[in-house]
Amino acid sequence: MALPRSSEPSPELSPEDFRRLGHRAIDLIAERLAAVREDPVRRPVDDAQRTRWASEPAPAAGREADAVLERVATELFPHPMGNAHPRFFAWVNSPPAPLGVLADLLASALDPSVAGGDHAATYVEHAVLGWLKTITGYPRDSGAVLTSGGSVATLVGLAVMRHVKSGGTDRAAGMRQVSSPAGTAPLVVYTSTQGHSCIQKAVELIGLGTDHLRRIPTDADFRMDLDALRRQIADDRARGLSPACVVASAGTVNTGAIDPLDAIADLCAAEGLWLHVDGAYGAVARLTDDTNTLFRGLERADSLGLDAHKWLYMPVECGCALVRDPRAMRDTFSVVPPYLRDDTAWPWFSEFTIQQTRGFKALKLWMVIQQIGLDGYRASIARDVALARALQARIRARDDFELVAAGPLSITCFRYVPPNAGAGADANIDALNRGLLDTVQREGRAFLTQTELHGRPVLRACIVNFRTTEADLDILLDTIADAGYRFSGLSRSVE
Numbered sequence: 001m002a003l004p005r006s007s008e009p010s011p012e013l014s015p016e017d018f019r020r021l022g023h024r025a026i027d028l029i030a031e032r033l034a035a036v037r038e039d040p041v042r043r044p045v046d047d048a049q050r051t052r053w054a055s056e057p058a059p060a061a062g063r064e065a066d067a068v069l070e071r072v073a074t075e076l077f078p079h080p081m082g083n084a085h086p087r088f089f090a091w092v093n094s095p096p097a098p099l100g101v102l103a104d105l106l107a108s109a110l111d112p113s114v115a116g117g118d119h120a121a122t123y124v125e126h127a128v129l130g131w132l133k134t135i136t137g138y139p140r141d142s143g144a145v146l147t148s149g150g151s152v153a154t155l156v157g158l159a160v161m162r163h164v165k166s167g168g169t170d171r172a173a174g175m176r177q178v179s180s181p182a183g184t185a186p187l188v189v190y191t192s193t194q195g196h197s198c199i200q201k202a203v204e205l206i207g208l209g210t211d212h213l214r215r216i217p218t219d220a221d222f223r224m225d226l227d228a229l230r231r232q233i234a235d236d237r238a239r240g241l242s243p244a245c246v247v248a249s250a251g252t253v254n255t256g257a258i259d260p261l262d263a264i265a266d267l268c269a270a271e272g273l274w275l276h277v278d279g280a281y282g283a284v285a286r287l288t289d290d291t292n293t294l295f296r297g298l299e300r301a302d303s304l305g306l307d308a309h310k311w312l313y314m315p316v317e318c319g320c321a322l323v324r325d326p327r328a329m330r331d332t333f334s335v336v337p338p339y340l341r342d343d344t345a346w347p348w349f350s351e352f353t354i355q356q357t358r359g360f361k362a363l364k365l366w367m368v369i370q371q372i373g374l375d376g377y378r379a380s381i382a383r384d385v386a387l388a389r390a391l392q393a394r395i396r397a398r399d400d401f402e403l404v405a406a407g408p409l410s411i412t413c414f415r416y417v418p419p420n421a422g423a424g425a426d427a428n429i430d431a432l433n434r435g436l437l438d439t440v441q442r443e444g445r446a447f448l449t450q451t452e453l454h455g456r457p458v459l460r461a462c463i464v465n466f467r468t469t470e471a472d473l474d475i476l477l478d479t480i481a482d483a484g485y486r487f488s489g490l491s492r493s494v495e
């Protein structure tokens, strides 16, 4: 078989070409950074463009790298998700720290697999895992790995829970032993009605099934109701089931509610239940003085998940799973075939999680935490919380908005309720808020999403954004009121 001639397309770039393309790419990013405040948050994608992107056939022949890069510049960059913008208030998505963007470039240039082994990236990940323990106040000697995000962190935590609760028998015996060591009673997991969807996915994936996931009601502040939890555990025991684990939230995605962690930890200790804390959004807010005490008890969790691509402003993806007992974590995942036997005394990360080959996610954390320091994070997170308070004060002060939930962190749930809406008009107001949201999202001056509380839709603004200012809050509310006014006029004229 003939080797390809050197003139045939190959991935290789000369150092000169790499430099030219690299300058173009960096210029593109810098221009976007300079224009981010003036650009629309999002631009609508039209149907033809959607189809062109999604159905493009794979090219048989290659083309110049410059031309490919230009496609990114002209086709893709005009259609960002929008999270870099100061007026992006949707879900829990932060802007990427610009130094983190460069870190991802450098990380892929180094391109190690951080499965483990004796090279720089391994020790950089150990460093940042230690820093994340400092930030959250979690024990220094716990086991930890970076993950793709909070969902996999939850799955890792619950997999260790299953291993421990099955008395270590689950790995060999599989589902036959996913029950109490006594042998027959299925394990039951508890979370609140506000718990994230990833908890259900994890319970399904570890084989317990949603029939064994209990959704505990919440109090007026959307925190897990401890008495209801206690009653449900007793009930399940009486029915011969085996209560195994509480998944508490340290910052729910709907309102930012933080479950009473210390009291839940007491209950788990008394009842012999595993405590997993989902801190994907909120756990890093433990850094700030204003919200610090809300997290009391988090350090007692058997396992903890958090997301650095939320309130630590990392580019997607970067999460972290922490498990108090590192031996249990290793026992859950470790399979070391002969070709992986070790070149160092340090255990490999791949023994503590699902992935074997692992990217160098740690570099962005290592660089940005050095850049702004824990004090910088403390100030920035506190500022986001203060902005949420300022938004809530504005909503209270206006006669065309209604505050529905002011969470303890940086999420605000509210409704547009024009003064002439009239009494008993809930259905109209719900339709109005749904309709205006669509208009706001299309027009791109601000971007937010909705959720449902007490069975009714609400607008929801989350601030995990170092670019947002008070002026942006005024623009947000004016934009919503303007769209609401037009939408209600429109629906009146249609009737």
Ligand SMILES: *Cc1c(COP(=O)(O)O)cnc(C)c1O
Pocket: 092, 148, 149, 150, 151, 152, 196, 198, 249, 251, 252, 253, 278, 279, 280, 281, 282, 307, 319
């Ligand atoms: C985002 C989030 C998750 C899921 O994390 P991913 O990074 O999206 O996988 C879980 N719980 C809460 C509270 C979250 O905010």
